[in-house]
Amino acid sequence: MLAIEMSEGDRSIGEDLQKLSPESVTILDGRAIDGTFGTWTLFLSAAALAVPAIQKIVVALIEAKKHRRVSVDGCEYRGYSVDEVKSLMKQAEKMKDKS
């Protein structure tokens, strides 16, 4: 599973992704007690990441730099390039969401 925490922007991108794969895409509102919080976080399961249309939208989202951080398997990555995020997506896709 891959989580993309968004710092701003339109939730409709996430909602479009949910329409493409309702079972595999989750949107959560989140905040931290220190007052620094992303307005929403997109969670994509391995199944969602295997869908080319979803991959394309996620890459566009990262290219637009509207995200704060990307998390995979308990590690959060900030300031990553688009290529590095693509590699994280591949890593998350291979994990098959074992928990």
Next chain:
Amino acid sequence: MTLAEYVKTTRRRNADTFPALVSQYEALFLKVHAESFKPVRELPLKFAVINSLNKRSQLIELSDGHWLIHDQYLGQTLNALTRLYFMSNKPDSAHPFAFRLLSEAASCRGRAELATYFAYVYSVTYHASKDSTGAEDAQKVALRQASVHVQEAFVLAHELAHLMWEPAALDPASIDMLLDSLMDVEGSDDWDEIVETYLDDLSFQFHGRPIPHWANINTDEERAQDKIVREDIKAKLIKDCDDEALMRAALKAEPRFREEVFVDWMAAQTCLKLFRDDMDHVDLALAIHLALENITTISFVSNFDPEGLEGESSSETLAVAARKRALREVLRFWLLEVRPESPELGHRVLTEANKRYMHFVRDPITLDALSRVRVDTMPGKDDLADMRQQIVRSIPEAIDPQFIIRERPFKQAAGAGASS
């Protein structure tokens, strides 16, 4: 998405939770939930305890309902910072803690080499300064434990209070009134008195104990210099005052800030109700004050970017400082209510507590120690990788940087004068 999937994706596991602690946290959660305001009390909530290096408690809504996740390691970290606050007798004692937090933040970002490097620096600086915090007697242990208990209750109550913000659709005018009462503190307009207090604060920071500024001025030359310094400080403070009024007005209009101040206020009310019969009132107010101080110290270091890779700035600093001042006002009002015979008590104890925290915890960690971690002096990627290899070759368990944090194996390096 299940809770397990959420935690696995977003949290860096530290270790198993302690069953005894989980039971205690469940009991605390039930108490805080029962003491919360009605709309929150009536909402069915699920509670889970985790143990993660992220040190973050959080409220989330999954498809099976609302979950309040409490992080056991946040509690342990609050405990360590609180011990520093009560026991430290020199600012250097806090420096190792900054490196521990940096190591854990690097682990959370998947940076094993960096995490090992900071864990090594933590271990060395810990041994170099380990004698500078005093031993706790039974009374101090009890005070620390009670304080941490309240701090964790504040964390839970704060998260629960966020549930009040949206569904209640609170009247904006009443939030304005709350913000006005907490942020527009009537200050003195006696600038000479303000300058004297400012100079006394500087003297406290310099000496580490309350020596008034006038005691430092002994010669004619010092008196002449003092006159110039006072005029400069007065001009600067008047300008700062104008700037601060503008900043306060901007913050009051900012939705996230409004929510956080409201939620802090609610969490403080819950804790004050919950513990007022069990604790000394001043200790209780100071524990709530410490909660927000400790949480923001942890957050500041955890978000620090030692390699300058992320391009994020700490623009939240002003808002955090304003939140802390607002919470101190909540506590000052409460102390005035419960101890009306001592109207100055709240201001005095909270000001002293803030100074002590700044001197022995916050500044040593967020300013002094972090200023030693400059982008241009950090080892490069190859050096960090070599260092990790060497450490793991000699101590295989150190492949997990938390092993170094727990065991602190580099005592000899500290003795040899090695440092960051």
